[in-house]
Amino acid sequence: MPVALLNRVVSQVLQKPVCGCPTAIVPIRFLAISPRQVPSDANFHSVPFSNREHPRVLITGGLGQLGVGLAKLLRKQFGKDNVILSDIRKPPDHVYYSGPFIYSDILDYKNLREIVVNNRITWLIHYSALLSAIGEANVPLARDVNITGLHNVLDIAAEHSLRLFVPSTIGAFGPSSPRNPTPDLCIQRPRTMYGVSKVHAELIGEYYHYRYGLDFRCLRYPGIISADSQPGGGTTDYAVQIFHDAIKSGKFQCNLKPNTRLPMMYIDDCLRATLEIMEAPADSLSMRTYNINAMSFTPEELAQEVVKHVPELQVTYNVDTVRQAIADSWPMNFDDSNARKDWGWKHDYDLPELVTTMFNFHNSESRIAHAS
Numbered sequence: 001m002p003v004a005l006l007n008r009v010v011s012q013v014l015q016k017p018v019c020g021c022p023t024a025i026v027p028i029r030f031l032a033i034s035p036r037q038v039p040s041d042a043n044f045h046s047v048p049f050s051n052r053e054h055p056r057v058l059i060t061g062g063l064g065q066l067g068v069g070l071a072k073l074l075r076k077q078f079g080k081d082n083v084i085l086s087d088i089r090k091p092p093d094h095v096y097y098s099g100p101f102i103y104s105d106i107l108d109y110k111n112l113r114e115i116v117v118n119n120r121i122t123w124l125i126h127y128s129a130l131l132s133a134i135g136e137a138n139v140p141l142a143r144d145v146n147i148t149g150l151h152n153v154l155d156i157a158a159e160h161s162l163r164l165f166v167p168s169t170i171g172a173f174g175p176s177s178p179r180n181p182t183p184d185l186c187i188q189r190p191r192t193m194y195g196v197s198k199v200h201a202e203l204i205g206e207y208y209h210y211r212y213g214l215d216f217r218c219l220r221y222p223g224i225i226s227a228d229s230q231p232g233g234g235t236t237d238y239a240v241q242i243f244h245d246a247i248k249s250g251k252f253q254c255n256l257k258p259n260t261r262l263p264m265m266y267i268d269d270c271l272r273a274t275l276e277i278m279e280a281p282a283d284s285l286s287m288r289t290y291n292i293n294a295m296s297f298t299p300e301e302l303a304q305e306v307v308k309h310v311p312e313l314q315v316t317y318n319v320d321t322v323r324q325a326i327a328d329s330w331p332m333n334f335d336d337s338n339a340r341k342d343w344g345w346k347h348d349y350d351l352p353e354l355v356t357t358m359f360n361f362h363n364s365e366s367r368i369a370h371a372s
């Protein structure tokens with residue numbers, strides 16, 4: 001590329017758009033600075049995305065606590081065949097027959113690229129990860145999946161002009177962050193591999209946005225509570241387990257201290273927020289990574305609410321030192337005022353509604369089980 005043209009291109013790239021952030025306005029291939037070393041004349045197979053068309057969505061790590069519910073929500077909105085779930089695990093029957101499923105290991109760059117190309121993907125929701133507690137139990141694997149896997153996803157998303165969503169977490173903060181409340185922008189020095197990998201995801205995602213024009217969007221989720229899916233090895237898992245144990249045995253042994261306060265959210269709010277940030281006009285986003293919040297409670301406060309539905313519940317405490325140390329370094333309350341201001345984020349579920357909804361779900365499930 002001649003120097004004069006290159007200079008013009010670079011100065012265009014650094015122009016400030018309406019949202020106030022410099023965004024690349026020419027395709028990466030013209031700059032010949034693609035994130036992977038691909039030839040500058042390569043055909044990227046990118047499909048122009050028009051607002052009138054439904055997006056073609058790929059969800060990685062889709063068989064965990066959140067992916068199946070998100071696929072259901074997105075399929076309602078965009079059509080069953082436009083949303084592909086993927087994972088390295090075998091899907092249960094009800095998932096396999098509910099819409100497209102494909103094997104995808106995010107550590108296999110070529111396979112992931114092939115899936116994106118062959119299915120004309122325009123949105124990528126990157127859910128694969130090892131969560132906080134399980135990540136501490138297997139640090140090398142957590143590093144591979146959460147960091148190397150993310151690099152594959154980022155490069156493919158940049159090369160194919162995808163809109164990319166990567167969730168971050170309250171775990172991206174650490175003991176030196178302000179904990180009550182924790183704002184969007186503050187010191188982030190997490191002490192887990194999970195947290196370190198998520199800070200890395202936030203930073204490199206934003207870097208790709210400014211450097212290559214990648215449409216990167218990121219929400220920091222609190223601990224998510226769901227009725228019909230199991231958590232995958234995190235510090236906030238107790239807040240899901242208590243419902244199962246209350247119904248099954250009337251006894252619950254909590255692995256965090258009774259006064260451990262953490263931000264939490266019901267899954268429906270979390271999935272709706274994810275759809276909303278993905279659909280938000282780019283010029284409404286003053287940032288690319290937002291805190292979102294709904295409620296904040298301790299195990300003791302949750303148990304008091306659960307006892308209203310299961311009065312005989314007995315709660316004991318047997319503290320897991322690894323999880324407790326993680327929880328003690330995380331935010332107690334999350335400040336999500338920027339999300340509320342910029343793109344209208346609003347949660348629906350506070351603690352009482354959450355608990356009632358969880359019991360309504362479990363009661364209807366057990367009625368179905370008894371009837372059949």
Ligand SMILES: NC(=O)C1=CN([C@@H]2O[C@H](COP(=O)(O)OP(=O)(O)OC[C@H]3O[C@@H](n4cnc5c(N)ncnc54)[C@H](O)[C@@H]3O)[C@@H](O)[C@H]2O)C=CC1
Nearest residue numbers: 061063064065066105106127128129167169221223224232
């Ligand atoms: N569930 C929660 O409370 C929160 C979740 N998040 C984030 O949301 C995302 C989804 O979370 P969950 O569904 O709870 O996680 P999960 O742990 O339940 O599921 C993760 C999935 O990733 C898959 N996976 C692992 N290695 C893989 C690989 N090499 N290739 C492809 N897939 C692989 C696993 O098989 C699993 O199904 C994660 O990125 C997590 O960090 C953030 C904050 C809170």
Ligand SMILES: CC(=O)[C@H](N)C(=O)O
Nearest residue numbers: 131132169234235236
């Ligand atoms: C809050 C999270 O990111 C997750 N649930 C975990 O506890 O690791």
